[in-house]
Amino acid sequence: xxxxxxxxxxxxxxxxxxxxxxxxxxxxxxxxxxxxxxxxxxxxxxxxxxxxxxxxxxxxxxxxxxxxxxxxxxxxxxxxxxxxxxxxxxxxxxxxxxxxxxxxxxxxxxxxxxxxxxxxxxxxxxxxxxxxxxxxxxxxxxxxxxxxxxxxxxxxxxxxxxxxxxxxxxxxxxxxxxxxxxxxxxxxxxxxxxxxxxxxxxxxxxxxxxxxxxxxxxxxxxxxxxxxxxxxxxxxxxxxxxxxxxxxxxxxxxxxxxxxxxxxxxxxxxxxxxxxxxxxxxxxxxxxxxxxxxxxxxxxxxxxxxxxxxxxxxxxxxxxxxxxxxxxxxxxxxxxxxxxxxxxxxxxxxxxxxxxxxxxxxxxxxxxxxxxxxxxxxxxxxxxxxxxxxxxxxxxxxxxxxxxxxxxxxxx
Amino acid sequence: xxxxxxxxxxxxxxxxxxxxxxxxxxxxxxxxxxxxxxxxxxxxxxxxxxxxxxxxxxxxxxxxxxxxxxxxxxxxxxxxxxxxxxxxxxxxxxxxxxxxxxxxxxxxxxxxxxxxxxxxxxxxxxxxxxxxxxxxxxxxxxxxxxxxxxxxxxxxxxxxxxxxxxxxxxxxxxxxxxxxxxxxxxxxxxxxxxxxxxxxxxxxxxxxxxxxxxxxxxxxxxxxxxxxxxxxxxxxxxxxxxxxxxxxxxxxxxxxxxxxxxxxxxxxxxxxxxxxxxxxxxxxxxxxxxxxxxxxxxxxxxxxxxxxxxxxxxxxxxxxxxxxxxxxxxxxxxxxxxxxxxxxxxxxxxxxxxxxxxxxxxxxxxxxxxxxxxxxxxxxxxxxxxxxxxxxxxxxxxxxxxxxxxxxxxxx
Numbered sequence: 001x002x003x004x005x006x007x008x009x010x011x012x013x014x015x016x017x018x019x020x021x022x023x024x025x026x027x028x029x030x031x032x033x034x035x036x037x038x039x040x041x042x043x044x045x046x047x048x049x050x051x052x053x054x055x056x057x058x059x060x061x062x063x064x065x066x067x068x069x070x071x072x073x074x075x076x077x078x079x080x081x082x083x084x085x086x087x088x089x090x091x092x093x094x095x096x097x098x099x100x101x102x103x104x105x106x107x108x109x110x111x112x113x114x115x116x117x118x119x120x121x122x123x124x125x126x127x128x129x130x131x132x133x134x135x136x137x138x139x140x141x142x143x144x145x146x147x148x149x150x151x152x153x154x155x156x157x158x159x160x161x162x163x164x165x166x167x168x169x170x171x172x173x174x175x176x177x178x179x180x181x182x183x184x185x186x187x188x189x190x191x192x193x194x195x196x197x198x199x200x201x202x203x204x205x206x207x208x209x210x211x212x213x214x215x216x217x218x219x220x221x222x223x224x225x226x227x228x229x230x231x232x233x234x235x236x237x238x239x240x241x242x243x244x245x246x247x248x249x250x251x252x253x254x255x256x257x258x259x260x261x262x263x264x265x266x267x268x269x270x271x272x273x274x275x276x277x278x279x280x281x282x283x284x285x286x287x288x289x290x291x292x293x294x295x296x297x298x299x300x301x302x303x304x305x306x307x308x309x310x311x312x313x314x315x316x317x318x319x320x321x322x323x324x325x326x327x328x329x330x331x332x333x334x335x336x337x338x339x340x341x342x343x344x345x346x347x348x349x350x351x352x353x354x355x356x357x358x359x360x361x362x363x364x365x366x367x368x369x370x371x372x373x374x375x376x377x378x379x380x381x382x383x384x385x386x387x388x389x390x391x392x393x394x395x396x397x398x399x400x401x402x403x404x405x406x407x408x409x410x411x412x
Numbered sequence: 413x414x415x416x417x418x419x420x421x422x423x424x425x426x427x428x429x430x431x432x433x434x435x436x437x438x439x440x441x442x443x444x445x446x447x448x449x450x451x452x453x454x455x456x457x458x459x460x461x462x463x464x465x466x467x468x469x470x471x472x473x474x475x476x477x478x479x480x481x482x483x484x485x486x487x488x489x490x491x492x493x494x495x496x497x498x499x500x501x502x503x504x505x506x507x508x509x510x511x512x513x514x515x516x517x518x519x520x521x522x523x524x525x526x527x528x529x530x531x532x533x534x535x536x537x538x539x540x541x542x543x544x545x546x547x548x549x550x551x552x553x554x555x556x557x558x559x560x561x562x563x564x565x566x567x568x569x570x571x572x573x574x575x576x577x578x579x580x581x582x583x584x585x586x587x588x589x590x591x592x593x594x595x596x597x598x599x600x601x602x603x604x605x606x607x608x609x610x611x612x613x614x615x616x617x618x619x620x621x622x623x624x625x626x627x628x629x630x631x632x633x634x635x636x637x638x639x640x641x642x643x644x645x646x647x648x649x650x651x652x653x654x655x656x657x658x659x660x661x662x663x664x665x666x667x668x669x670x671x672x673x674x675x676x677x678x679x680x681x682x683x684x685x686x687x688x689x690x691x692x693x694x695x696x697x698x699x700x701x702x703x704x705x706x707x708x709x710x711x712x713x714x715x716x717x718x719x720x721x722x723x724x725x726x727x728x729x730x731x732x733x734x735x736x737x738x739x740x741x742x743x744x745x746x747x748x749x750x751x752x753x754x755x756x757x758x759x760x761x762x763x764x765x766x767x768x769x770x771x772x773x774x775x776x777x778x779x780x781x782x783x784x785x786x787x788x789x790x791x792x793x794x795x796x797x798x799x800x801x802x803x804x805x806x807x808x809x810x811x812x813x814x815x816x817x818x819x820x821x822x823x824x
Contacts, residue, residue, distance in 0.1 A: 069584070070581050071587075077589060164812070168813060173483045175823035176424050176822070177488055178822070201812070299585045300578060303584060305584075309812065400721065401573070403618055406618040410588070
């Protein structure tokens with residue numbers, strides 16, 4: 001039987017390793033020879049960096065730890081494959097396929113978001129072009145929840161749960177003095193507001209909830225924002241606001257660009273978006289008579305392995321397993337998607353879709369799920385998100401801290 | 413039997429309500445008439461804001477929820493009582509004691525840190541001066557762990573556990589690309605580095621630990637800091653650093669004052685210290701060829717009720733109970749302290765100390781617990797801190813989020 005290889009790519013999540021566990025265990029059960037792990041995705045594979053997962057994951061306890069270990073066990077990369085129809089581009093594919101052939105790979109899995117699905121699409125195309133029989137399957141993953149076709153992405157449920165929990169705690173903390181206080185919490189999401197919307201989950205019988213939610217889907221106006229805060233504070237001294245790092249002005253500039261700080265631009269030309277909450281908190285402090293605080297959830301929201309949704313971990317494992325099943329049954333160039341069958345009771349199954357329906361596209365929060373005042377989410381969003389944050393998977397605590405499984409090579 | 417009254421003061425913690433539960437249940441068991449709660453501490457009491465805890469806490473489940481609810485259930489205040497030997501000052505005490513008499517209070521408890529113990533001391537002094545028979549007892553609380561006499565303060569163990577867990581997760585997240593990356597995490601602590609030192613807990617067989625820890629106890633030199641980072645990054649692309657918000661230069665200025673931002677000064681003349689990690693991350697990015705990120709743990713580190721130390725919650729409850737016992741046995745003007753009997757096995761008991769030994773003093777991290785290079789904590793610190801973060805108290809999850817008990821009046 002042929003061997004399998006699996007890689008992780010893009011930003012980490014707290015459940016991406018559950019998908020790795022799903023791919024690995026399903027490949028083993030279906031009789032794969034060896035299951036290799038790419039170290040740092042395709043970029044590492046090009047440098048011949050890989051490990052043998054059958055050796056790294058020795059016991060059932062290792063699998064349990066893997067499911068509970070946040071971030072990418074195999075390391076990750078942000079690497080876009082070139083166009084294989086150019087001569088320099090084709091060189092890269094020849095190199096990659098030579099390594100895959102040498103390792104006797106029959107099944108190739110890539111766990112990631114938009115960019116990673118682009119990688120799967122290109123590899124499958126090139127494989128077809130050269131008549132390779134390697135099966136290429138995409139496994140969805142992103143806290144951003146912005147993949148098309150799939151009802152939601154593994155990783156989102158846990159990040160949403162983390163955000164809901166933290167907002168409840170921040171609200172309790174911020175109200176304690178009974179004094180005027182505006183807390184602005186900055187949440188990830190460059191173009192899609194799924195994570196910021198999750199702040200709406202905090203409202204419940206034991207919590208007054210956040211007072212305003214600002215999504216990148218809605219153009220942002222600083223003056224109107226200040227007016228709303230001023231109005232809200234007349235009835236309620238502590239105002240807690242969730243704001244997406246990606247909120248943009250009507251003219252298309254990011255709100256954080258209004259701050260004086262220099263903003264770095266990364267290798268892909270993406271501007272660094274941090275500083276939105278700080279800018280808004282400073283602006284509120286200047287214009288209104290109130291204390292302010294900004295809180296950036298930063299990477300904590302994507303690596304909080306100590307606080308995951310069991311539903312999310314289970315689904316992350318399932319999509320990994322479904323990808324392996326599909327590859328062994330002959331599918332290639334496809335991504336596993338989650339399809340919601342019903343909301344009450346919540347039921348979800350997996351389906352397969354051509355990569356072209358997913359790669360390089362972005363799913364945004366439906367505008368009809370945002371209230372008229374553009375300050376909060378409607379019940380439709382809660383109906384969508386609540387099932388995804390249900391139940392917990394306890395960390396395994398050793399000496400007071402959650403234990404992880406750790407592959408030193410992934411950190412070089 | 414006389415009534416009791418209890419208040420919470422100063423910064424919230426995730427276990428301060430366990431102390432409230434300890435005071436409340438012990439008072440009830442010892443036959444107190446009613447147990448009142450001051451809303452927003454002494455400041456609220458002066459405005460006649462209080463509740464009857466026997467009515468608010470109806471069932472044993474309410475007590476369980478109280479132990480798991482972060483932040484101050486009764487609300488808090490930052491209010492310093494005036495000197496009762498001045499005529500205007502005495503007016504305040506007369507007013508307070510009139511309210512206490514009207515409520516038929518025999519036992520007065522205040523849960524808090526340095527400033528709150530100052531309140532207890534002054535009330536007990538004035539009470540003695542006027543021949544009152546009200547007993548005034550202090551219950552220690554602060555995530556800062558900077559109270560004298562007591563081995564540690566309730567609240568510290570849970571905050572330290574939170575910091576250890578988060579550092580492990582941040583380290584996993586930061587190493588994922590295998591690229592050059594300096595992550596600087598800002599942790600609370602104006603003058604004492606106890607919380608920042610807790611970052612050392614992350615090092616374990618499954619985690620390489622943080623690379624540098626910067627405490628306010630050690631004068632900070634920006635150039636030497638940059639040199640150390642540069643040296644570390646030669647062997648290890650991802651460098652993770654824990655820095656106290658209160659690190660100061662040799663000339664006594666706070667490091668965060670070097671940033672261009674305007675720094676607010678609060679009512680007590682304390683400068684707002686936020687921005688240390690941001691300044692250092694920006695400086696590293698300017699001087700070295702590396703990506704950087706700053707993460708401020710902000711109030712998350714003091715309100716993370718979803719991630720507490722059971723040892724800490726148990727001790728928080730115990731000091732509350734011990735205060736009630738002492739008051740009913742006739743003590744006044746004292747604080748309950750924790751005394752460590754042994755480290756292996758960890759055993760701790762409570763003792764009573766005159767408030768004067770505690771109020772307005774600050775306990776710092778012993779310099780001999782810091783390594784010679786001033787980059788990390790020695791084993792002595794780990795021996796001290798590890799027992800305090802052991803075991804967990806699971807939140808009670810309702811619809812996917814930890815359930816709290818909630819007193820709407822505490823938020824006005």
